[in-house]
Amino acid sequence: MVDWAGWALFGVVATVLLTCIMIAAQMTGLTRLDLPLLLGTIVTPDPDRARVAGFFIHLVMGQVYALGYALVFAVLHRATWWLGAILGLLHVTIALTALVPLLAGVSPRIASYRAGPGSRAVLEPPGLLGLNYGLRTPAATVAAHLVYGIALGLLLTPG
Numbered sequence: 001m002v003d004w005a006g007w008a009l010f011g012v013v014a015t016v017l018l019t020c021i022m023i024a025a026q027m028t029g030l031t032r033l034d035l036p037l038l039l040g041t042i043v044t045p046d047p048d049r050a051r052v053a054g055f056f057i058h059l060v061m062g063q064v065y066a067l068g069y070a071l072v073f074a075v076l077h078r079a080t081w082w083l084g085a086i087l088g089l090l091h092v093t094i095a096l097t098a099l100v101p102l103l104a105g106v107s108p109r110i111a112s113y114r115a116g117p118g119s120r121a122v123l124e125p126p127g128l129l130g131l132n133y134g135l136r137t138p139a140a141t142v143a144a145h146l147v148y149g150i151a152l153g154l155l156l157t158p159g
Contacts, residue, residue, distance in 0.1 A: 001074060002070050003070055003158070007070040007156065010155040011066025011070075014062065014066060014152050014155070015062025015063065015066070015148070018144045018145060018147060019036070019144075021143065022140065030134070030137075030139075030140045031130070031134045032133040033126065033133040033134070036053075036054030036055040037051050037054055038054065038110060039053070039057040039058055039061075040057065041108075042103075042106055065091055066152060068087075069084065073152075073156050078158050079156045084154065086149070088148055095145070097129065100129075100130050101126060104125040107123075110126075111123065111124055
């Protein structure tokens with residue numbers, strides 16, 4: 001049995017934690033990756049509005065991932081901090097190797113590696129592991145996703 005109430009509440013809590021860690025990492029100079037901005041540029045060219053829209057897009061995506069965590073915990077009949085951390089590592093691996101690099105193909109405002117001089121994109125492509133936004137980007141992103149997974153492992157009730 002999936003912990004539906006826990007998923008609804010703690011998915012939001014974990015996603016807000018992850019997002020706050022990533023914003024703090026950006027504000028302290030650990031990374032230039034601004035995930036709410038990147039996600040929000042899919043729907044609007046205005047950077048301030050993009051950050052707001054991107055935050056809510058990220059919140060929805062975090063809920064989808066939290067459902068995956070809740071399902072795994074229910075199937076295994078176990079939810080622990082270390083299992084959450086393992087799932088967090090899997091989650092961040094998918095995010096940094098597939099999802100973030102694909103943003104250039106979704107947002108017209110993120111340049112791709114094939115963009116020529118006629119491109120109107122205003123943001124550079126994140127690249128594999130988000131390395132175009134700084135060498136410490138993968139470390140900050142892994143840390144944020146570990147906190148996300150550990151939080152869900154501690155807060156969700158296994159089925």
